[in-house]
Amino acid sequence: MRISELSSVTGVPVPTIKYYIREGLLPRGERTAANQARYGDTHVERLRLIRALREVADLPMSVIAEVVAALEEPEEAARGRPVSAALRAIGSTEAEVSESAERAVAALVDRRGWQVEPDFASYRALAAALTALERHWVRPYTDETLDRYAEVAERLAAFEIPDDWDPGQAGENAVAYAVLGTLLFEPIILAMRRLAHADRHARLTGKTRRRSGS
Amino acid sequence: MRISELSSVTGVPVPTIKYYIREGLLPRGERTAANQARYGDTHVERLRLIRALREVADLPMSVIAEVVAALEEPEEAARGRPVSAALRAIGSTEAEVSESAERAVAALVDRRGWQVEPDFASYRALAAALTALERHWVRPYTDETLDRYAEVAERLAAFEIPDDWDPGQAGENAVAYAVLGTLLFEPIILAMRRLAHADRHARLTGKTRRRSGS
Numbered sequence: 460m461r462i463s464e465l466s467s468v469t470g471v472p473v474p475t476i477k478y479y480i481r482e483g484l485l486p487r488g489e490r491t492a493a494n495q496a497r498y499g500d501t502h503v504e505r506l507r508l509i510r511a512l513r514e515v516a517d518l519p520m521s522v523i524a525e526v527v528a529a530l531e532e533p534e535e536a537a538r539g540r541p542v543s544a545a546l547r548a549i550g551s552t553e554a555e556v557s558e559s560a561e562r563a564v565a566a567l568v569d570r571r572g573w574q575v576e577p578d579f580a581s582y583r584a585l586a587a588a589l590t591a592l593e594r595h596w597v598r599p600y601t602d603e604t605l606d607r608y609a610e611v612a613e614r615l616a617a618f619e620i621p622d623d624w625d626p627g628q629a630g631e632n633a634v635a636y637a638v639l640g641t642l643l644f645e646p647i648i649l650a651m652r653r654l655a656h657a658d659r660h661a662r663l664t665g666k667t668r669r670r671s672g673s
Numbered sequence: 674m675r676i677s678e679l680s681s682v683t684g685v686p687v688p689t690i691k692y693y694i695r696e697g698l699l700p701r702g703e704r705t706a707a708n709q710a711r712y713g714d715t716h717v718e719r720l721r722l723i724r725a726l727r728e729v730a731d732l733p734m735s736v737i738a739e740v741v742a743a744l745e746e747p748e749e750a751a752r753g754r755p756v757s758a759a760l761r762a763i764g765s766t767e768a769e770v771s772e773s774a775e776r777a778v779a780a781l782v783d784r785r786g787w788q789v790e791p792d793f794a795s796y797r798a799l800a801a802a803l804t805a806l807e808r809h810w811v812r813p814y815t816d817e818t819l820d821r822y823a824e825v826a827e828r829l830a831a832f833e834i835p836d837d838w839d840p841g842q843a844g845e846n847a848v849a850y851a852v853l854g855t856l857l858f859e860p861i862i863l864a865m866r867r868l869a870h871a872d873r874h875a876r877l878t879g880k881t882r883r884r885s886g887s
Contacts (some may be wrong), residue, residue: 473867494740498741500761511809515809515886517776517821528839538878539874539875539877539878542878543871543874543875543878544676546867546870546871546874547871548863549867550863550867559880568868571872572872573868573869573871573872574871574872574875574876575868575871575872575875579868579871580863581864581867581868581871582868584860584863584864584867585860585861585864587860587866588857588860588861589861589866591857591860592857592858592861595725595729595853595857596853596857597849597850597853598847608858608861608862608865609869611825611828611829611862611865612706612865612866612868612869613869614825615825615866615869616866616869616870616872616873617873618821619870620873620874620877622877624877625877625878629851632811635811636811637874638822639809639810639811640810641866641867641870643802643805643806643809643810644806644822645863646798646799646801646802646805647737647799647802647803648808648822648825648826648862648863648866649764649798649859649862649863650764650795650799651799651822651823651825651826652829652830652855652862653760653763653764653793653795653798653827653855653858654778654782654787654789654793654795654796654826655787655823655826655827655829655830656760656830656833656834656851656855657757657760657761657787657788657789657793657795658785658786658787658788658789658830659830659831659834660753660756660757660760660834660851661753661757661788661789661842662788663753663834663836663838663839664752664753664757664839
């Protein structure tokens with residue numbers, strides 16, 4: 460297809476496509492005439508991935524470039540490097556982190572044996588969330604509390620990323636799957652938990668509200 | 674304490690305190706002289722609650738007024754109405770909702786027997802999240818998938834709101850507890866899940882990264 464068709468199929472404007480090509484994020488098309496090139500499914504997939512990483516995951520272009528570079532190195536790709544580069548960067552935060560929260564996260568990661576480094580964005584995001592908890596919550600959190608949440612997180616991850624999933628094989632799709640899977644289900648989990656809280660609250664107050672309304 | 678002290682204890686500016694009093698959100702202080710009033714712990718608690726509802730829960734003043742009004746009616750308070758008014762309003766969204774997502778949420782709430790009405794903000798937030806999933810995710814979601822997440826949400830709610838918790842008794846504190854508890858733990862749950870994903874990904878690629886870093 461021509462660049463205009465590639466644009467309409469993916470919803471990415473032509474100037475943006477040209478920018479991605481110049482930056483090396485998207486391979487050039489196959490030249491068909493002096494001023495024309497042909498694009499194919501790999502371009503469509505790559506653009507969808509870049510779009511997901513930008514719009515859904517809100518990742519900076521430098522991280523997207525790193526993901527794409529890893530996709531183009533067969534050895535890096537086989538080691539799952541494109542997916543891990545994306546997961547490492549999701550959810551970065553500038554929020555303040557207390558020393559006690561930082562220690563609590565390090566101890567938690569150690570207790571759970573999680574293979575994640577302190578430079579993971581979520582590592583810092585967790586410390587920032589615990590710092591907010593220290594400030595606003597009525598009582599200090601304990602290792603036991605954190606472990607309970609960690610167990611739930613592991614249970615989620617175990618069914619969300621099944622044993623037979625191989626992030627090294629499927630290229631663009633594996634990255635999109637990992638990133639979108641992580642992000643798109645977040646509001647679902649939170650909304651369901653809020654509903655479960657409201658349900659539990661209704662039960663504990665013995666207020667057996669009828670289905671048909673009040 | 675005087676209004677200036679109430680302000681410094683709670684971090685709420687004096688003009689804002691006066692505004693809350695005019696709006697009926699905060700009881701007047703006990704008059705001690707022509708132009709002076711004395712404030713106590715109940716004022717501190719109420720201001721902390723209003724602040725949590727505004728700053729952490731991002732609730733509109735109309736909902737906060739409803740919560741406060743319910744707090745001041747002993748019968749309403751005993752029925753847990755202040756907490757349910759707050760929980761009902763958390764997380765409202767203007768995002769688009771597809772008919773199929775709306776049906777899926779109604780069916781889910783019915784299957785789980787959750788005592789929540791369609792006018793709960795999270796009810797719509799869940800439908801909006803499913804609508805985003807329909808648009809961006811590689812395959813359709815199933816009832817089985819939603820039930821798996823619902824089970825996790827119920828498990829969370831069961832240990833987060835223990836059986837002996839009585840939302841009708843503790844007034845301001847019960848509302849703050851319910852609202853802050855729902856919200857402050859959200860980023861913790863999400864960050865832990867992202868870390869669990871990264872860990873699972875590292876294991877599935879057989880990339881046993883060493884603790885000391887690369």
